[in-house]
Amino acid sequence: MTPFEFLLPYSLEEALSLLDLEDPGIRPVGGGTAVMLMMKAGVLLPTRLVSLQRIGERHARVERQVDGTLVIGGMARLADIEAHPSVREGWPLLAQALRGVANPRVRAVATIGGNLSHADPHMDMPPVMAALGAQVVVTSANGSRTVGADALCTGYYETVLRRDELITELRVPPQAGPGYYLKLTTRAAHDWPALGLAVVLGGMQGDRVAHASLLTGAATDSPTRLRQAEAVVQQRGLGEAALREAADAAVAEAPLVGDAHGSVAYKRQLLRVSLPRAIQNAVNRNRSHA
Template sequence: MPFDLVEPSSLGEAFKLLDPDDPAVRPLAGGTALMLLMKSGFFRPKRLVSLRAAGDRLARVRVEPDGALRIGAMVRLAALERAPELRRRCPVIGHTLRTLSNVRVRNVATLGGHLAHADPHSDLPPVLIALDARLVLAGPRGERTVPVDGFATGLYETQCKGDELIVEAIVPPAGGKRAAYVKCTTRSADDWPALGVAVAWDDTGGIVKSPRIVLGAATEKPTRLAMAESVIAGHGLDDALFARAGAVAAEEAEVVGDARGSVAYKKQLVKVFVGRALRAAQARGGAPA
């Protein structure tokens, strides 16, 4: 089936070309997810709106005066991985990206496409949730900012309306945060994860403050584990607490099975990998997240 491919030169033009009432009209970023859907016949577009030339704002990584990072939606994952601002201020994102698929995919895929696609197995959303990141969404009615936590509303579903675009992600200054992401792949090392766990907390004299424990790939959408978080909040971490947090996380998580593991297997992974993620973040010492 023929379709139109259009390349607006501004966000304003892009909004006019999108159609909130027609799911066959979609924005196009790197195309790594969309092309697979099209090849399999699952998605038949009427119009693809390429964001490649829609403005500098989408293509930049900037540091705000308060130290927050603003990352444009069209920044490619490989460029983000190498961005000096990110390496200095938030290395956990770079560490995560180096484990995400392979460099051929990362050279083409973009941050906005990664988040908008909302595959529950995606590696970055748990990390961005753990860091309290937000997204700037823009559309013909203006802009709004939403937390990454809750942006995915279900399997491949998000809060983004049909005529809205992700424009930027904002990652707050990491300060003295400790953070880590660990994942388990059951096929090759660069395969989609069977489970991913991101953790972050403010370290005040060895005591855990404002912890985040976020699970991906084993749940229908990236999910914070509040009970496991409360196990470590206000404590100094040791091996017993790593194990306790893992056990509580496995009980709390509403795990779903898939081709990479049954519910029982993934529960066991949660139990083990939550402890590993906490230990990895603890081992990073005073280095920024």
Template sequence: MAPFEFVVPTTLPEAIALLDPDDPGVRPVGGATAVMLMMKAGVLQLTRMVSLRRLEAAHSEVSVGADGQLQIGGFATLSSLEHSPVVQEGWPVLTRTFKTLSNIRVRNVATLGGNLAHGDPHMDMPPVLSALNASVVLTGPAGERTVKVEDLYTGYYETVVKRDELITRIVVPPQGRQHAAYMKVTTRAAHDWPALGVAVVLDMAGDSVNGASLIVGAATDRPTRLTDAEAMLRGEALTDELLRAAGDSAARQLDIVGDAHGSAAYKKQLLRVYLGRAIRKAIAASDSKEHA
């Protein structure tokens, strides 16, 4: 690796001031797990790395606001969120998902803000948070602005985050009685990069689907909403026939591109099968909690 400047600010304004909107070689990092791999592979060269590990503790806190929304500091580690009683109680789908991310060594240092800002379409959290209708707060020299997680991504490794902005907060609406699940399919270890990820959030009215939020990851260049399948489920009771039809519809909707984790045909077949499984898992997860 070529030499680069390494700086460790202790306040948020100081960190933002160290960023450079005109220099793509200046990068902020939380745990630096993904950035270091890219640098070692020679696909990323930095002039300055701005470490966010020593910023004020307030930017890593987790709380519930007066409106019932989950407020997560952008620099909270994945491990701290995995073990957070607040998250476990109100957003169990997030707790279950955090346990499947990479390995514990990575989760101990990687931050949620960094995970979202990285822009890799194989990341697990963007589909889940998109399905939950979560937003991020971006902070830069001009102040704060809020963006839906679903609208954060514009392409492969491309986001709307400006070079002099940081994800300082993630806001998640109450999960409440919604049924939610995330399923990932990997070709190696269970915590590895997914060949396909499916996030499901269902609002049920008895046995019928009142509303569905279905997001797929790792199959396209960004997390993608399965609008056709959502419309197919709305107002209907969940039957095996309907779920098969929804899976077929989802596979037809997407322009899936193959990669090292699986061919396009393989991923299409995974989506046909796993959309229904994820929906069934969401229902089962909520039922088990209600009867615990």
């Protein structure tokens, strides 16, 4: 292994000062679950790793604010978010999706900042956070800016993050209605998805929906909002024929890509069959909690 520096700063300011906009060899490390795998595979050869472990405690809070927003620190561990009572009560989609990410050992160390920054298209959290309308707070030594979760990942392992920036916080509005994350794997249930579908049905009354939020992951290079399918659901409701039409629209608009989990033709069929199922699962969750 090529030698590298491993630095453990005590404050966010110190961590930010150790990053460098111009140097691709310098990387922050949250839980390290993805970084270590990339290093072992030889696809990442860092000159310096900046661990966020010691600053984690101050930037790992999970808290519902008085205005109803859920605030999650960028270094919060996936397991802590899933177990938080406010998340389980107010953001059931998030809790349900987190339970299916990797396995308990990974969730106990992986951070939400690392999960969103990694931008492997198979990550489960980016489409879920986008469906929830989350805002991502990104900080550098020059200050902070906010990016919509649906604009964070721009392509295969690509994000809008600069090399000197860290994800420091997520701000998630109240879940607008029933939601569901359908994760389809070709092997074990907790494996990487061949297709991920995140659904939130806002303003649902009977079989009408005022605002549908439908995102796909894993079958596209980055999380993709299915705008035409959303429009069909909003105009035609939740009947069987309408959901079939929404699935056809989704298949027509999604820029599907094949990978080790299945060809484009396979993913097309998965999407066609799964979109109505994911929406129906969200509806059923609403009924069972009514």
